[in-house]
Amino acid sequence: MESVLKKPERVLSYDGEIITFQLLQTKSGSDIAEKSALSFSRKTFHTDTGQFIETSSGQYIIPSSKSTFQFVSVRCVADSRTGLCLPCILLRTSKRKSSRLILLLLHGSHEVEPYFKFKVEAETIEDLQITDGPTVLWKQNEKLFYVSSVTSEVLTAPIDISAILWTGTVEEDTCVLCITTIRLDAEHLTSTSVSNRTFQGREFVLYCIENKKTMSGSCLVPHTYASVLRCLDVCMMQNVNGRYETSALGASNKQLIWFQNGVPKHVFQLPFENLSRLQVAYTSRAEMLCVLSFASGDACAVWKDGWKTAATWQQVENILVDDFVGRGSDQMLLLFKDDQSNPTDHQAFRLTDCGDIDYPAVRTGDKIIENQFQENHFRMIQTLEARLQTSLLSLEELQSHLQVQDRVLKSSCDSLIDMSLGVETSVHSANKECLVSLLDDVEDCHYPSTTQKCEDSECFVENIWQRVIDDFLVVGVKLKDSVDISLSDIGLSLIMDQEIALPSQVTKCQTNVLKLAISSSLDLSTVCPREPVAKKQRLDYHSKDNLSGNCSQSPCPPPYQNDLEHTVTVVTALSPLLALSNTSCALLLHARRKNQPDCLHRGEKLTVPCGRLSLRLEDVLKGKHTVNVFENCQGSRSLEDIFAILSVLQRCLLHIVSPDCTLTSMRPWLVGQMQAEPLKYIPEIMVCTRPGYLCGTLFIWNPKTPCDGTLTVFYRNNAAILQCLYSLKSVLPPTCEVNVMRPGSRNSLTTDLAQSLEEELLALRSLVSAAASEVENNLTLRCETGNKITNTMESSCDTKDHVQNYRESLEMEQMQINLGAHLTTSSELYRHNVLNIAQMQINSDTLACRMANL
Structure with missing residues (x-):
């Protein structure tokens, strides 16, 4: 009588399937081994049932079956003959002094091939690898x-x-x-x-x-x-x-370590000890998951991205990593110790990727509860991943276009810099960047210069000066009086010499229009009021709080007004320039033309070289061009020094409202606690001479009403403005409200928007009036011609002819009425007026958007 003895099995994952190997030993009644066989079965996971179902099985009779075989290792490796990955089984039969090993390959057709055999002299084999x-x-x-x-x-x-x-x-x-x-x-x-x-x-x-x-x-x-x-x-x-x-992933007894080019880059502390196996899985999120098994039966998974623990498990017998659900990514199959022998029956296992895929088998009697929405959930994730990949491709194309744009802009900037410095340059062909021109350009055409001749700067610039304040270089340009009429949107830029600064010659700088900084803080109408004498006598609060003292009845512009309105400054960092020891740079003036007879050239951009500046490290160390903010302001400071200080200092506008009492304490506070003194050339600005952080701080107090005013503070750092606010709090009434008015605040934008809408309304009224006048003139001329014809017809005496004349006259009047309703204005007048209104509407829309975003 024969008996079949089953030995412990081995489980292997291959191409999304589970292959279970088991050795069968058939013995007779005399306990003499007759044959040995290797049985195997393939099982596939079904997402509908959440179970592994056997798809095929087979058996292989091992030659020389009188010996007893044991499993040594089971692994999937590549066959060098075909390059295919096949399950590989290594068996061993032991004798007294030697061991014989046989290597078997399992092919897709269920054929088992004995690949080779070999002998070893000792029974102990350590660290065996296939x-x-x-x-x-x-x-x-x-x-x-x-x-x-x-x-x-x-x-x-x-x-x-x-x-x-x-x-x-x-x-x-x-x-x-x-x-x-x-x-x-x-x-x-x-x-x-x-x-x-x-x-x-x-x-x-x-x-x-x-x-x-x-x-x-x-x-x-x-x-x-x-x-x-x-x-x-x-x-x-x-x-x-x-x-x-x-790049490698290693693990010690207690740590998981990531190595990059032989250097440890990250260390993760493991939650368990006595590590036995390390595997790597690439999940559906395109992330690496480190799967670790421990001798105690514990297991854990760690995300490489962020090095965080994804999950931990206990009582785990084996972990297989493969694509069991056929999604193109890896999942982990955890076989627990309760019944690892047969994963097809009611066995506790878990299939998961610590993300989208999770098939837990929860035992409730003889029924397994599974996630019914798993399939739909994963398909939604697949759709989202496809969209993400499409977006990534679009992002790569956009990055490529941006790189081409950067190269074209750099080439254009280099050409512009060369032309501004008077150096010959050539514009590169667009074909080199695979660009297509939107115009009918000719390859060898001569491009017009975007800059004016150097002689044009004499028409705009009157004087150029430079100052050094702390770690800043301030360059000022005084423009001529006629500039306000011909130019707008004026700006400055510094371009260093090409042989000194490579590859970038453009200096990062900030342009300041001083008249905007001062005029928004100081209303000349409050300094020199225009109210009638009787009203002025009743509300004469300026005698107490006006910083400039009494002024005449008629508005008189201060002596610095002309210099203030025609000076533009540019501020840049001094340290990068001093690093070159000796610096030479060109000064460019940017503006737009206005009040041009031709409407097409009205907004034309203009770039004019103003001159050259030189800065030496030795001169800066000796104090040349240096302005000290802490020195006495009543000394020999010029308007250029004051303009340079105003350009460098930070500005803060404080709107002060006192509903219960007047703000008569502002001037005593400035003169007393702040120890402020008016500047010699601009007495409306007071400078603080108090030692400490506040020394050199500038103040402008502009009272609009006895209970309402604006205080502008020009300060060096945040400590100064905080100390100023702390001191101001002690003198203001308790019910006083202080609000910070940032540049472009709602108060200032409201005024600008109202003015812009008023200009737009006047332009529309002018357009309608001009068009109506032109149409009326044309209609009058035509009506006069028709009347002449009618009067000529009335000369007839015959009654029949008289009736006919009246009929023709009536038809003429109807034709004139229809003609007057469809008369149009001239195209030149319409084009001119519509362009003006469109520019005004753009300005109004811009101001309205800025107010909406506040």
């Missing part, structure tokens, strides 16, 4: 042994090793990362040798089997980790210009 080929490697007696179908016999590598850590294929060569023990005698412990060896006496060695070359393994892992590293998985290893670029 890699592509297939090639079997192991450690025995501190030596590395390997065998394959190519070698046809067991070979020994010429290196002494203590452990095998990793095997893999690098550029069609099988490589083995081993740990070797370094034994140094006292006579060999020189300074040179000690520096190249680790203190633990171990180091990594990378051995190439086909080439039979030995190299240092430090390109993957530093030698200092040789005594602590237990598992290693090489993610990338490629030879670039004779040097290996690598």
